[in-house]
Every structure is written in structure tokens, then in C-alpha cells.
Amino acid sequence: MKRRSLLTSLAVTGTVGALAACSPSSSGGDSGSGSDGGGDGKTLTFRLWDETAVDAYTASFAAFEKESGWTVSIDLVPWADYWTRLPLDVASGDAADVYWMNSANYVLYKDSGDLLDITDVVTEGRDRWEKAVVDLYTRDGGLWGVPQLWDSIALFSNSDLLEKAGVDPTTLSFDPAADSDPLREAGRALTLDKAGKHPGDDGFDADSRTQFGVNSQADRQAIIGPMLAANGAQWQKDDEYVFASEQGIAAFDYMQGLVNDAQIAPSAADTNANGDVSRDLFTQGKLALFQSGPYSLKTVFEGVGDSFSWILSAPVAGPEGPKSLVHGVVAVGNAKADDAKQEGIAKLLTWLGSAEGQKPIGAQGVAFPAHQDAQGEFVDYWDGQGVDVSPFVEAAKEAAEADTGAKANAGLEAAMPIFQEIFIGRTTAAEGVPQAQEEGNAAMA
Incomplete structure (x- = not known):
């Protein structure tokens, strides 16, 4: 998928978008799923931010209409506008009947009484939803959305480059307490300047690098979260950041060191400005190891084509083993919609929580459906493309903490610029990480 359907914004993640579990679209507008509902008034609205998911939901809603008699009109609002428009529409009473929600924002709307408690609405099939x-x-004793899709993190490897350098991606690990480790050694072997020299060689010119070893950047989901957890650091506790621990500071120092000291990762001057730089370098055959999520699959698959072979494996392991960040998107019910629509909203939420309702999401290769009985559709889609996506499934079993809380976005927006300063080398981890924690918690207070 394009970057990104699940999660947080450019300012929050340091990447181009947000889910899964996912990807923001650059276009907007309405897309109907079938007719306009005729004259019986049995029409619902459904809002989402990912253009690549529209066709899947259109197929799902066509089947829902036949079963229920309710028609669903899809409202596509690009990620760049989604969280600006949503609070305005909720306040004015113009919010969709059912709409996509992410973990960093739902508590705010739940606390305001805008969301239906799913435990009161959907009575069947909940035991088959992805637990994470x-x-x-x-x-607070309730479930505030029907799980739709999820993503985790794995390592994309350019098999051609790794074979030439003698690197096995399944053996990679990092250790901030060591002078060197398998990741840094592999990254050095995989990084080249225009003269074919590696970092540490006499005359190596970092400014003329034509090939990079690994991505390391201010990306909350693919890099920061997994590497903090793999080094034993906790992200937050009781809606407060606690990442400025000894392990957290060491992890940040290690991550920035891959960029500025080892010189095996792309410059933060580039990745801070555009979180997709690393992905694009990978598709161009200029980056050997790219840690990312299934939201990158389609772009990588289409971008690489037949240029080189690539595989997926577990995220790079740290002292605590390999860790992944698991995010999910849910469909929430509008608790303040007209009473006449509440029956239809309940039916739609029940459908969206079913395997049949979610199968098009997987069958079209959009994302991992959250219903376990529909996930095989996604695996089969990519198997048909010659891509084994099982590392994402395995990675989800070792999940790091995602962002939650009523003001999670505000906290991330305060912390991310400081993280970017660490990655670019203008602020040390020892100074910047505690500052990011303090300012992030102040923004969430």
C-alpha cells in the first residue's frame, strides 16, 4: 500500500502518511457503493482515508446491500485532511454514520460520547478478531471500534545485494552496548560510495554513496518503536511517555549512529523531509535492508518489478529479540447519528466485523484483515505474486506498544521534531530523548 493506512501523520511519524495497517491518498471525494439507496431512505455513509481500500469496501458493501437492504455511500477524505475535517464534522453533526479511526485519536472521541460501544452492538464473531x-x-470496559485491518513490521531485503556481500538477513541483530554487531557489520559491507569503498575504508566519501546498507530514521512505526522495544525500553505507561529510560536513550543513540557514525543509513536531512526516501531507494536497488510494514508491499512490488529479487524476514533483533509495532484501524459507529439510522449502523458494523465483510480487503491485497478467518485472503493474494508475507504474521506475535490516549497525536507532534533533530545529529540522544518525553507529556496533559 502507499504510505500509510494505519496510524499517524507525517508530523507524528516522520513518514509520508499514516494504516495499515496503511496509506494516505492524495485525492479525495465521494465514491458510491452501488445506488444512492432509492427512495426508502435506507442509506448509510462510510468514511475512510485510504484510496487503495475504496474498491475493496465497494465490493464488500455491494454484498451487504443485498443482505441487509441498506446502501452505503463511501466518503474518501485523504489523510492530509482527515483529522482536520473530522472534529469539525463531528461538532456540526455531519460526521459519517461509520468511519475509520486510529489508535492515536479514538480516546478523544470516545470520551466525548461520539462513539458506540461495540460490545453493545456486535454480538457475534468478536472472538475471531485480531487480539492486538x-x-x-x-x-474503560468498552470496545470502541470494529477491527478492520492491521499491520506489523518486517525486514525487506534485496537478495541480490545481500548474496553479493555474503549477508544473511535472518542472522541480523543489534546491541547498543557493543562496539559492533551483525547489523553494523552487514550495513558496512552493503554500503558503497561511487569509488566502491565502504565506510571505514581510506578515502570513503559519504557524500557520494551510491548504495546504503539499512534504513534508520525518525519513523515511529517501522524504526523507533521496534528498536526501542527490542532494546528493552518502554514507550508509554498510563498515557504518559516513559521512553527516556537508559535503554531508550541508548536505542536512540544507536539509531542515529547508523546514520551519522557508521554512515550506513541514508542522511536524516533527506528522510526527515520525506519519509519515503528509504522506500524509494530500496525499489531503486540502492538500499539493501529496508525495515517497514505491509503498507509498503504494493509500492515495493510494483517499483522493483523484475529488477532484482527480494524477500521478507523478521525485524532486526535487539537484546530483547525482534519486536514489531502492531497497529490497527477500526470502523467506529457514530453514536450521535439519527435514531432512524442506528439500526442500519448496527447492521453495517456487524457486517464489517464478519469474515465475509472483510474478505475483499485481503483478496485485493490491501491489508491484513482483522478477522482471522479472512486473513488467508491477503496471504493468498501475495503468495500469488510470489511474496511470502508470513514474517508479518510472526512479527505481530512480538508486539511493542502503540500510541493511545486522548491526546496521543499532540504528544507525538511535540516529540517527533526532537526525534528528527537527534537523527540529523544536531541534538544528542542524552539531551533530546528526555526533552522529547517532557514536551510530549506536557502536550498530552
């Missing part, structure tokens, strides 16, 4: 997503949206 259910846990993300469970709060």
Missing part, C-alpha cells in the same frame, strides 16, 4: 487490535481499542 481489540486490545488497542479496549478502554
Whole structure:
């Protein structure tokens, strides 16, 4: 998928977008799923931010209409506008009947009484929903959305480059307490300047690098979250950041060191400005190891084509083993919609929580459906493309903490610029990480 359907914005993640679990679209507008509902008034609205998911939901809603008699009109609002428009529409009473929600924002709307408690609405099939997503949206005794899709993190490897350098991606690990480790050694072997020299060689020119070893950047989901957890650091506790621990500072120092000291990762001057730089370098055959999520699959698959062979493996392991960040998108019900629509909203949420309702998401290769009985559709789609996506499934079993809380976005927006300063080398981890924690917590207070 394009970057990114699940999660947080450019300012928040330091990447181009947000899910899964996912990707923002550059276009907007309405896309109907079938007719306009005729004259019986049994029409619902459904809002999402990912253009690549529209066709899948259109197919799903066509089947829903035949079963229920309710027609669903799809409202596509690009990620860049989604969180600006949503609070305005909720306040004015113009919010969609059902709409996509992420973990960093739902608590705010839940606390304002805008969301239906799913435990009161959907009575069947909840035991088949992906537990990591259910846990993300469970709060104060209620479940505040129907899980739709999820993503985790794995390592994309350019097999041609790794074979030439003698690197096995399944053996990579990092250790901030060591002078060197398998990741840094592999990254050095995989990084070249225009003269064919590696970092550390006499005359190596970092400014003329034509090939990079690994991506390391201010990306909350693919880099920061997994590497903090793999080094034993906790992200937050009781809606407050606690990442400025000894392990957290060491992890940040290690991540920036891959950029500025080892010189095996692309410059933060580039990745801070555009979070997709690393992905694009990978598709161009100029980056050997690219840690990312399934939201990058389609872009990588289409961008690489037949240029080189690539595979997926577990995220790079740290002292605590390999860790992944698991995010999920849910469909929330508008608790303040007209009473006449509440029956239809309940039917739609129930459909969206079913395997049949979610199968088009997987069958079209959009994302991992959150219903376990529909996930095989996504695996089969990519298997048909020659891509084994099982590392994402395995990675989800070792999940790091995602962002939650009523003001999670505000906290991330305060912390991310400081993280970017660390990656670019203008602020040390020892100084910047505690500052990011302090300013992030102040923004969430």
C-alpha cells in the first residue's frame, strides 16, 4: 500500500502518511457503493482515508446491500485532511454514520460520547478478531471500534545485494552496548560510495554513496518503536511517555549512529523531509535492508518489478529479540447519528466485523484483515505474486506498544521534531530523548 493506512501523520511519524495497517491518498471525494439507496431512505455513509481500500469496501458493501437492504455511500477524505475535517464534522453533526479511526485519536472521541460501544452492538464473531487490535481499542470496559485491518513490521531485503556481500538477513541483530554487531557489520559491507569503498575504508566519501546498507530514521512505526522495544525500553505507561529510560536513550543513540557514525543509513536531512526516501531507494536497488510494514508491499512490488529479487524476514533483533509495532484501524459507529439510522449502523458494523465483510480487503491485497478467518485472503493474494508475507504474521506475535490516549497525536507532534533533530545529529540522544518525553507529556496533559 502507499504510505500509510494505519496510524499517524507525517508530523507524528516522520513518514509520508499514516494504516495499515496503511496509506494516505492524495485525492479525495465521494465514491458510491452501488445506488444512492432509492427512495426508502435506507442509506448509510462510510468514511475512510485510504484510496487503495475504496474498491475493496465497494465490493464488500455491494454484498451487504443485498443482505441487509441498506446502501452505503463511501466518503474518501485523504489523510492530509482527515483529522482536520473530522472534529469539525463531528461538532456540526455531519460526521459519517461509520468511519475509520486510529489508535492515536479514538480516546478523544470516545470520551466525548461520539462513539458506540461495540460490545453493545456486535454480538457475534468478536472472538475471531485480531487480539492486538481489540486490545488497542479496549478502554474503560468498552470496545470502541470494529477491527478492520492491521499491520506489523518486517525486514525487506534485496537478495541480490545481500548474496553479493555474503549477508544473511535472518542472522541480523543489534546491541547498543557493543562496539559492533551483525547489523553494523552487514550495513558496512552493503554500503558503497561511487569509488566502491565502504565506510571505514581510506578515502570513503559519504557524500557520494551510491548504495546504503539499512534504513534508520525518525519513523515511529517501522524504526523507533521496534528498536526501542527490542532494546528493552518502554514507550508509554498510563498515557504518559516513559521512553527516556537508559535503554531508550541508548536505542536512540544507536539509531542515529547508523546514520551519522557508521554512515550506513541514508542522511536524516533527506528522510526527515520525506519519509519515503528509504522506500524509494530500496525499489531503486540502492538500499539493501529496508525495515517497514505491509503498507509498503504494493509500492515495493510494483517499483522493483523484475529488477532484482527480494524477500521478507523478521525485524532486526535487539537484546530483547525482534519486536514489531502492531497497529490497527477500526470502523467506529457514530453514536450521535439519527435514531432512524442506528439500526442500519448496527447492521453495517456487524457486517464489517464478519469474515465475509472483510474478505475483499485481503483478496485485493490491501491489508491484513482483522478477522482471522479472512486473513488467508491477503496471504493468498501475495503468495500469488510470489511474496511470502508470513514474517508479518510472526512479527505481530512480538508486539511493542502503540500510541493511545486522548491526546496521543499532540504528544507525538511535540516529540517527533526532537526525534528528527537527534537523527540529523544536531541534538544528542542524552539531551533530546528526555526533552522529547517532557514536551510530549506536557502536550498530552
